[in-house]
Amino acid sequence: xxxxxxxxxxxxxxxxxxxxxxxxxxxxxxxxxxxxxxxxxxxxxxxxxxxxxxxxxxxxxxxxxxxxxxxxxxxxxxxxxxxxxxxxxxxxxxxxxxxxxxxxxxxxxxxxxxxxxxxxxxxxxxxxxxxxxxxxxxxxxxxxxxxxxxxxxxxxxxxxxxxxxxxxxxxxxxxxxxxxxxxxxxxxxxxxxxxxxxxxxxxxxxxxxxxxxxxxxxxxxxxxxxxxxxxxxxxxxxxxxxxxxxxxxxxxxxxx
Numbered sequence: 001x002x003x004x005x006x007x008x009x010x011x012x013x014x015x016x017x018x019x020x021x022x023x024x025x026x027x028x029x030x031x032x033x034x035x036x037x038x039x040x041x042x043x044x045x046x047x048x049x050x051x052x053x054x055x056x057x058x059x060x061x062x063x064x065x066x067x068x069x070x071x072x073x074x075x076x077x078x079x080x081x082x083x084x085x086x087x088x089x090x091x092x093x094x095x096x097x098x099x100x101x102x103x104x105x106x107x108x109x110x111x112x113x114x115x116x117x118x119x120x121x122x123x124x125x126x127x128x129x130x131x132x133x134x135x136x137x138x139x140x141x142x143x144x145x146x147x148x149x150x151x152x153x154x155x156x157x158x159x160x161x162x163x164x165x166x167x168x169x170x171x172x173x174x175x176x177x178x179x180x181x182x183x184x185x186x187x188x189x190x191x192x193x194x195x196x197x198x199x200x201x202x203x204x205x206x207x208x209x210x211x212x213x214x215x216x217x218x219x220x221x222x223x224x225x226x227x228x229x230x231x232x233x234x235x236x237x238x239x240x241x242x243x244x245x246x247x248x249x250x251x252x253x254x255x256x
Contacts, residue, residue, distance in 0.1 A: 002073045002138050005059075005066040007036045012146025013071060014043040024049060025073060031056040032068020040069060082152035084162055087125045088169045094124075096190035096243040098236070099166060101159060101173075102128040103197045103207055105228065110134070110199060112143025113229035119147035121236035122245035127162055130155040159195075163210045166193045173211040175203040176235060178225060180214025183238050190243055196232050 004010050010028075017024040027050035030037060044051055059066045091097050100123050105111050111134040118126050133155075134140055141148045156162045163173050172189035174180070176196045195211060197203035208214065217226065217234050226234070 003062055004071040004138055004141060005063040005069070006142045006145070007040070007067055007069075008146040009142045009144070009148075010040055010069065010071045010146075011036075011043065012149045013141070014040065014047060014049075016149035017047060018043065026050075027052060027072050029054050029059060029062070029070045029072060030068065031059050034068070036067070037069050082125060082154045084125075084127065084154050084156055084165065087152065087154065088165065091124065092169065094191070097124040097171075097192075098239050098243075099123070099125045099127060099171060099193040100232070100236070101163065101193055101195040101207075102126065102133065103159060103195055103203050104129060104132045105196070105198065106132065106134050107199055108134040108137050108140040109143045110227070110229045111136075112140040112145075112148065114196075114232050115140070115144040115151045115153070116147040117229065117233040117236055118151045119144075121233075121240045123151065123236060125152045125154060127154050127156055127159070129159050130157050160206055160210050163193060163195070163207065167212075172213075175208050175211045175214045176216070176231060177203055177208065177214040178216050180216040182218050183215050183235065184218065186215055188239060188242055192239060194235055194239075196228055196235070199228055 004013060014024065024047045028040070028044050029052050030041070031054055041051060056068070059068070059070050062070055062072075100114070100118055102111070102114065105114065105128065115126065136148055136153065167173060171191045171193040173193045173195065176194060194215075195203050195207050215235065217231055219225070225231070
């Protein structure tokens with residue numbers, strides 16, 4: 001069973017199901033009232049979902065940080081309908097596109113924050129390995145403020161092979177690395193696959209060797225480096241500053 005308790009996470013999950021015309025299998029447990037809960041209940045009604053009024057103590061047993069409403073589903077983690085094969089087919093004619101490759105990001109909070117930035121800056125695809133990587137758990141979805149419901153997210157068995165396939169499809173591959181070319185002066189390609197690394201060890205040597213180059217964020221402070229999710233946001237912002245998103249993309253969720 002998977003539960004979501006944040007307003008943003010629940011709203012965006014249901015909005016995504018509506019926009020895709022999906023039959024959403026889940027139920028809402030509600031103990032509170034208010035405009036945000038009313039808006040969620042309206043979405044649930046449009047989806048034909050089950051809604052149960054319960055005591056607040058029941059919600060507290062499921063998630064003590066709940067806001068008076070919980071979305072409960074039978075699946076253990078969120079799923080994505082994105083896959084690399086479909087993306088490569090549909091992106092063949094795009095002049096500009098950015099793919100974010102996550103090299104074994106293991107912290108679900110970081111994964112959620114990265115997905116939030118990926119949505120805000122209209123990332124075309126996020127790729128993660130199917131093993132040794134944080135899943136799309138309720139923690140990650142909540143940390144994404146609902147963005148996980150909108151970002152195309154594909155899991156692959158082999159990241160190196162995925163990079164080779166992206167190269168054949170016309171993408172230039174760059175690793176985020178402190179020894180790379182400074183981002184402000186770097187000549188970014190329009191079709192970019194950006195690899196960001198594990199929280200502790202960064203991008204692996206194997207994937208660095210697959211890449212065409214490396215990019216770094218100039219720093220002048222006292223700490224060694226930015227958190228991987230913060231650094232990812234900077235890279236994505238700079239890409240979108242140079243290559244604005246296509247009009248068909250929508251903006252990400254508002255700040256809480």
